[in-house]
Structure formats: C-alpha cells, structure tokens
Amino acid sequence: MSEVLRDLGEEKHHKVIARVLKQQEQLGQLESTRDIAGICRTVYSKAERSKRPKNRSTKGKAGTEGGKTGFGTSINPATRVLQALRIGVNRELEQLDAVLDAIPSAVSKDGCLVAIITFHSLEDRRVKRALRLWADNGLAQLCGGGVRGQKIVAPSKIEVASNPRARSAKLRLCRFLPHEQQRKH
Numbered sequence: 001m002s003e004v005l006r007d008l009g010e011e012k013h014h015k016v017i018a019r020v021l022k023q024q025e026q027l028g029q030l031e032s033t034r035d036i037a038g039i040c041r042t043v044y045s046k047a048e049r050s051k052r053p054k055n056r057s058t059k060g061k062a063g064t065e066g067g068k069t070g071f072g073t074s075i076n077p078a079t080r081v082l083q084a085l086r087i088g089v090n091r092e093l094e095q096l097d098a099v100l101d102a103i104p105s106a107v108s109k110d111g112c113l114v115a116i117i118t119f120h121s122l123e124d125r126r127v128k129r130a131l132r133l134w135a136d137n138g139l140a141q142l143c144g145g146g147v148r149g150q151k152i153v154a155p156s157k158i159e160v161a162s163n164p165r166a167r168s169a170k171l172r173l174c175r176f177l178p179h180e181q182q183r184k185h
C-alpha cells in the first residue's frame with residue numbers, strides 16, 4: 001500500500017497513511033472515502049504541527065488562510081491518496097501505456113491529428129514521453145511552441161469556474177505524418 005501511495009499518488013506521508021489505513025481496516029473502521037479523508041487530515045495535521053516552531057502562535061483558523069487547506073497546498077490531503085488507490089485498482093497507467101503503444105499502428109496512412117487529455121502528472125509524463133518518441137522517430141510532428149515544440153492547451157479560468165474538475169486538464173497534440181512523409185529507420 002505504501003508503494004502505491006508513493007508511486008501513484010506521489011504522497012509524501014505514504015508510510016504513515018498506509019499504516020493507519022491498514023490498522024483502521026483491520027479494526028473494521030474503514031468503510032468510505034470519508035474515513036480515508038479523515039485519516040489523511042489527521043496525518044497531515046500532526047505532520048504540520050510537528051513542523052511549526054513551538055513559540056509561534058497561529059492566528060485564525062487552520063485551513064482558511066489564502067484559499068489553502070492549511071496543509072501547505074490548496075489540494076485536499078486525501079486527493080493524492082484517493083487518486084493513487086483509483087489509479088492502482090483501475091490499472092489506469094497500464095491502460096494508458098497500451099493506448100499509447102497502439103496509436104502509431106492505428107493512425108491512418110494519410111496521417112492524422114492526435115489529441116490526448118491528461119489529468120495528473122503521472123499521465124502527463126507518459127504522454128509527453130510518447131509524443132517526443134514519435135517525433136524523434138519521424139512519425140509525427142509536435143503541435144505548437146514550447147519545449148521541443150510541445151504546447152499545452154489548458155482550460156481557461158472561465159471553464160474552470162464552470163467546471164472545477166477541468167482545473168488539472170492538459171491537452172497535448174501531435175500530427176502523425178502521412179506514411180510517405182515519415183522517416184524510415
């Protein structure tokens with residue numbers, strides 16, 4: 001469990017959270033995502049309290065300053081944990097890798113535009129790597145400017161306001177070349 005939280009959720013408190021989750025599950029006290037969220041809040045609260053200097057007073061309520069959760073980020077502490085569990089159970093990265101491996105042989109001989117939306121850094125790294133590989137092998141051209149020709153299309157503030165789940169979305173594009181224009185290796 002600890003490795004899943006570390007590798008798939010990039011969770012810094014993965015060992016403690018995994019240990020507490022296991023304990024609570026054995027006691028029969030882990031029944032919903034709210035239980036998991038409560039454990040994460042407790043672990044983060046203890047971790048943050050241990051970091052604070054002993055002689056400083058904190059003004060205001062924790063979790064309300066500047067739109068932050070009080071845990072050094074605007075993301076709920078349970079988000080990464082629940083994300084890791086979902087990715088692991090659904091084998092999402094393996095599914096993404098299979099799709100990325102299949103794309104070059106599935107595109108039309110006349111070429112086509114390929115658009116991929118990612119929602120977290122683990123997916124995005126894999127997609128970036130695949131797009132670079134296709135471009136380096138002469139199969140595709142990266143669309144846009146940016147680093148090595150890649151441009152990210154992100155949601156606008158208006159779109160995020162109307163659909164908060166879109167806040168982490170990144171759209172990446174490449175154009176597969178017609179077969180006669182592809183470099184042969």
